[in-house]
Amino acid sequence: MRFDRDKLEALLGRIQHKMTLPRAPARTAAAAPLGAAAPLGSGGSHLPLELDEPGLDSLSPPAHGPGGANELDLDEPPESGRSRVRSAELLGSDDEADGHPPLTPPPESGEEPAPKVSIPRDPGPTMAQLGQTITLDEASGGVLELAEPAPPPSRRGVDQLEMSPPQVGYSEELPLPENAREELDRVRLGQSTEVGPTVHSRPVLSTNVVDFVSAVRSYQPETFLDLLDTSLRL
Amino acid sequence: MTPRFDPTRAIVYDLSRGQLRDDEGQTRLNVPYFQLHRLCEQAGAPATADFGQALGADIGRRIRERLGSNVDVADVSVWTEHLGGHLALLGLGDLTLERWGRALVVRVVGAPVGSASLLSAVIAGALQRGLGRNVQIVPFEVEDAVALLVLSPETADRARALREAGESLGRVVEQLHRGSP
Numbered sequence: 001m002r003f004d005r006d007k008l009e010a011l012l013g014r015i016q017h018k019m020t021l022p023r024a025p026a027r028t029a030a031a032a033p034l035g036a037a038a039p040l041g042s043g044g045s046h047l048p049l050e051l052d053e054p055g056l057d058s059l060s061p062p063a064h065g066p067g068g069a070n071e072l073d074l075d076e077p078p079e080s081g082r083s084r085v086r087s088a089e090l091l092g093s094d095d096e097a098d099g100h101p102p103l104t105p106p107p108e109s110g111e112e113p114a115p116k117v118s119i120p121r122d123p124g125p126t127m128a129q130l131g132q133t134i135t136l137d138e139a140s141g142g143v144l145e146l147a148e149p150a151p152p153p154s155r156r157g158v159d160q161l162e163m164s165p166p167q168v169g170y171s172e173e174l175p176l177p178e179n180a181r182e183e184l185d186r187v188r189l190g191q192s193t194e195v196g197p198t199v200h201s202r203p204v205l206s207t208n209v210v211d212f213v214s215a216v217r218s219y220q221p222e223t224f225l226d227l228l229d230t231s232l233r234l
Numbered sequence: 235m236t237p238r239f240d241p242t243r244a245i246v247y248d249l250s251r252g253q254l255r256d257d258e259g260q261t262r263l264n265v266p267y268f269q270l271h272r273l274c275e276q277a278g279a280p281a282t283a284d285f286g287q288a289l290g291a292d293i294g295r296r297i298r299e300r301l302g303s304n305v306d307v308a309d310v311s312v313w314t315e316h317l318g319g320h321l322a323l324l325g326l327g328d329l330t331l332e333r334w335g336r337a338l339v340v341r342v343v344g345a346p347v348g349s350a351s352l353l354s355a356v357i358a359g360a361l362q363r364g365l366g367r368n369v370q371i372v373p374f375e376v377e378d379a380v381a382l383l384v385l386s387p388e389t390a391d392r393a394r395a396l397r398e399a400g401e402s403l404g405r406v407v408e409q410l411h412r413g414s415p
Contacts, residue, residue, distance in 0.1 A: 219335070219336055221310070221333070222309070223306070223307050223308060223309055223310075224308055224309060224310045224312070224313040224331075224365075225306050225307075225308075225365055227310060227333060227338050228338055228361065228365060228367055228369070228384065229367070230336045230338075231336060231337050231338035231384050231385065232367060232369065232384070232385065232386040232389075233336075233386070234336060234337055234385060234386070234389050234410045234411070
């Protein structure tokens with residue numbers, strides 16, 4: 001009998017310790033009523049003997065039986081989700097009726113209050129970071145005068161400038177562009193600029209047309225001996 | 235058909251005997267030019283001219299023997315080939331023949347420095363022996379070549395006087411043409 005009491009006390013301490021631990025997020029409202037809340041709601045004071053097992057078993061995912069509520073059936077219509085929520089609401093209402101607070105808050109209970117996070121205030125730069133402090137003189141009470149931007153030149157103002165028209169006409173000595181006559185012919189013929197005539201110009205003669213032929217025949221020695229004799233007669 | 239110049243076995247180096255021989259079996263000697271030039275300067279102009287005349291006479295004899303009956307009717311190109319070939323075998327430069335109006339000019343490029351007098355004697359000896367003409371040479375040094383004006387002994391004296399007066403080859407030839415009939 002004493003053995004059972006010690007065991008129960010140890011079990012009670014373990015349960016209290018578990019109550020202080022944060023709940024795992026996996027055990028949501030859909031799983032908790034089916035796995036844990038139902039025995040509590042039905043039996044109340046009857047604790048299962050499985051509590052002798054190490055406490056970490058409570059973190060294991062609930063068993064998924066062939067007809068379990070967590071089993072996802074893709075063929076089911078979307079309304080099946082609502083039925084599970086409705087069953088959870090019903091189970092939650094039963095727990096409240098029994099006086100036990102629900103292990104997980106119902107969906108309609110709203111958002112859980114966010115944990116309070118303390119953000120340390122920025123104390124500002126230290127004196128070492130600031131370095132030497134320079135005291136600035138206060139600004140004098142002068143008035144800043146901004147120069148007005150120059151107005152953009154208006155077209156009307158340019159037109160009003162005095163202009164002197166050219167007094168002299170085109171000089172007749174100016175040479176024509178090289179392809180001026182060719183372009184004029186193209187326009188007259190109505191041809192496109194890509195099509196041009198093939199011009200075969202007569203080559204420029206580099207020799208003189210007029211030549212003077214001497215009446216005296218130039219000397220052309222037939223043999224080397226003739227050349228030698230001619231040179232000796234000089 | 236006019237025979238071509240043939241330099242085959244023109245000079246034979248017999249290293250076992252330590253001798254140089256030409257194609258006729260005559261003994262040759264390979265000596266540095268500057269040593270020979272020094273010897274000619276010490277020997278004097280008449281001796282150098284005689285030495286060059288002898289060298290040219292041997293060339294004229296060979297050309298005459300080679301050309302045979304064609305020696306008098308051979309054209310300028312034939313003589314350029316033969317006379318230039320023999321001059322090249324002696325190492326006296328590259329010869330070309332030029333005609334300035336009626337004057338004959340022998341131009342030699344690449345001749346040893348200071349060999350104008352020797353070259354003149356060689357060419358004169360070759361023409362005298364080869365064609366039987368008494369010629370004298372008036373040399374003109376033009377840039378990197380030596381131009382040898384071929385004249386008669388009488389005209390050569392006049393040309394030398396013009397050259398000594400500072401006239402160039404062209405001016406001398408022009409003066410000679412004006413004074414000739």
